[in-house]
Amino acid sequence: MKVAITGTGFMGTVHAEALKRLHIEVVGIHGSSAEKSNTAANQLGIAKAYSDYEALLQDPEVQAVHITTPNRHHFPMAMAALQEGKHVLCEKPLAMTSRESSLLVEAAAAKQALAAGVNYNVRFYPLCLEARERFRAGSLGPIHSITGSYVQDWLLHETDYNWRVLADEGGQLRAIADIGTHWLDLVQSMTNLKVTEIFADLKTVHPIRRRPAGEVQTFSGPLEDQGETLPVDIETEDLGNVLLRFENGAKGNLFVSQATAGRKNCLRYEIAARKGSIGWDSENPNQLWLGHRDLPNQTLIKDPALMCPSAAPSAAYPGGHAEGFPDTFKMCFRAFYDYIAAGRFSDPPPFPTFADGHREIQLCDAILQSNREERWVSLP
Ligand SMILES: NC(=O)c1ccc[n+]([C@@H]2O[C@H](COP(=O)([O-])OP(=O)(O)OC[C@H]3O[C@@H](n4cnc5c(N)ncnc54)[C@H](O)[C@@H]3O)[C@@H](O)[C@H]2O)c1
Numbered sequence: 571m572k573v574a575i576t577g578t579g580f581m582g583t584v585h586a587e588a589l590k591r592l593h594i595e596v597v598g599i600h601g602s603s604a605e606k607s608n609t610a611a612n613q614l615g616i617a618k619a620y621s622d623y624e625a626l627l628q629d630p631e632v633q634a635v636h637i638t639t640p641n642r643h644h645f646p647m648a649m650a651a652l653q654e655g656k657h658v659l660c661e662k663p664l665a666m667t668s669r670e671s672s673l674l675v676e677a678a679a680a681k682q683a684l685a686a687g688v689n690y691n692v693r694f695y696p697l698c699l700e701a702r703e704r705f706r707a708g709s710l711g712p713i714h715s716i717t718g719s720y721v722q723d724w725l726l727h728e729t730d731y732n733w734r735v736l737a738d739e740g741g742q743l744r745a746i747a748d749i750g751t752h753w754l755d756l757v758q759s760m761t762n763l764k765v766t767e768i769f770a771d772l773k774t775v776h777p778i779r780r781r782p783a784g785e786v787q788t789f790s791g792p793l794e795d796q797g798e799t800l801p802v803d804i805e806t807e808d809l810g811n812v813l814l815r816f817e818n819g820a821k822g823n824l825f826v827s828q829a830t831a832g833r834k835n836c837l838r839y840e841i842a843a844r845k846g847s848i849g850w851d852s853e854n855p856n857q858l859w860l861g862h863r864d865l866p867n868q869t870l871i872k873d874p875a876l877m878c879p880s881a882a883p884s885a886a887y888p889g890g891h892a893e894g895f896p897d898t899f900k901m902c903f904r905a906f907y908d909y910i911a912a913g914r915f916s917d918p919p920p921f922p923t924f925a926d927g928h929r930e931i932q933l934c935d936a937i938l939q940s941n942r943e944e945r946w947v948s949l950p
Pocket residue numbers: 576577578579580581582600601602603606638639640641643661662663689690691733748786787788
């Protein structure tokens with residue numbers, strides 16, 4: 571399998587490194603300019619630097635494309651790659667609108683021998699897969715509440731800036747689409763329960779931000795000293811609460827923020843069922859909290875020898891050897907490429923699909939509408 575990557579920022583590098591760990595050859599890379607493509611190819615040890623996306627698509631060596639560009643490019647790039655007969659692994663969110671994501675679902679369905687995935691990598695933390703197996707085994711009984719949060723602080727200051735804050739680059743929703751959809755994808759995939767209704771209340775902390783003159787790398791830190799800045803009106807939300815109703819009657823809530831000082835990248839959930847609860851925190855990802863009513867609570871340390879047989883293979887290292895963020899990319903890509911290698915494209919894919927990505931955009935639409943109209947909104 572030979573792969574090309576488009577996008578040379580934070581995610582472009584993470585994808586290249588994860589693919590190398592799987593011994594999947596990255597034959598070429600494409601950035602926003604020929605110079606950026608060259609620099610990334612040199613830094614990452616990749617043979618080809620494409621001058622434009624069309625050159626990547628026309629490279630007969632390339633069988634799969636990883637899309638790690640800003641959100642507004644996902645739809646045209648994913649659609650063009652599918653039309654050229656390439657497998658596609660696209661960063662989240664899949665598209666800017668549910669119209670776009672529905673067209674991608676249709677296009678992927680029409681290409682039956684191609685895999686089309688969205689990188690909701692958080693699913694692939696070993697202990698999240700362990701929790702999923704425990705819920706799906708049914709021994710915890712029916713789930714009645716699903717609560718949690720995803721909070722960061724890298725957009726706290728008005729001088730913090732990134733393409734994501736602009737609706738025409740990242741989409742009308744920002745914090746929710748950027749990180750909230752990770753949480754929503756995760757809890758729905760773990761519990762096998764779909765969100766059916768939503769009530770959202772969102773807030774923009776900085777209606778005006780200061781934009782530096784040049785391009786800003788994601789998570790690049792404080793920008794106060796970057797010289798000239800320009801004021802930019804911001805319409806996207808910095809934080810928000812979302813009340814949730816699930817298809818089995820379970821109730822839930824999600825708090826999302828990119829302006830909570832001290833929380834760097836903290837996704838938490840607590841899922842309560844009739845016979846016990848399970849909780850997890852991405853800043854401490856090798857521990858799973860098992861809550862009991864009539865026994866002392868437990869902490870399961872990530873250890874394949876102690877995990878369910880079906881979740882154990884998702885842990886690549888023995889107990890006591892921490893696994894984290896980069897490992898989830900490796901495991902997500904492993905699921906994607908093992909599926910392609912097996913060639914059984916009618917089997918259910920073991921990775922987040924374009925249909926899952928589309929579902930997340932539909933949730934974003936409902937959240938946006940609920941916030942505007944101040945009422946519950948049902949999912950299609
Ligand atoms: N799965 C995750 O955990 C995760 C984490 C971070 C970001 N993401 C997603 O990854 C995507 C990229 O985010 P990022 O944080 O890497 O952003 P980034 O700004 O660090 O990188 C984006 C890169 O794309 C390049 N680019 C812009 N326009 C381009 C074009 N037309 N052609 C080729 N390259 C172009 C930019 O020069 C930049 O290098 C986003 O969709 C984001 O939501 C996912």
